[in-house]
Amino acid sequence: MDVGSASEWVDVLCASVREQAEQRHGHAMVLKEHAAEGVNEARAYVDAVLGLQVWAHGVYRQVTAAPHADVGADDHN
Numbered sequence: 001m002d003v004g005s006a007s008e009w010v011d012v013l014c015a016s017v018r019e020q021a022e023q024r025h026g027h028a029m030v031l032k033e034h035a036a037e038g039v040n041e042a043r044a045y046v047d048a049v050l051g052l053q054v055w056a057h058g059v060y061r062q063v064t065a066a067p068h069a070d071v072g073a074d075d076h077n
Contacts, residue, residue, distance in 0.1 A: 017059060025050045 028048035035045035058071075065071045 018057060020057070021052075024048070028052055 020074075028045065031041070031045040031048050034041045036042070061071050
């Protein structure tokens with residue numbers, strides 16, 4: 001990639017985040033349709049939604065972190 005412009009970096013990163021967010025959200029919505037069918041189905045839906053939220057929070061933390069910051073999953077700041 002050309003390091004002279006942030007535009008290409010932004011396009012690649014945004015496309016990757018969008019793809020992952022749509023995939024994870026879509027999976028959760030499919031599970032939501034079956035969540036009322038039983039405990040296992042409800043758990044699968046809750047797990048998918050929680051997974052999406054945790055993933056999104058991690059992405060947000062990485063995006064807003066200082067350069068070279070070690071933003072690990074165990075760090076709850």
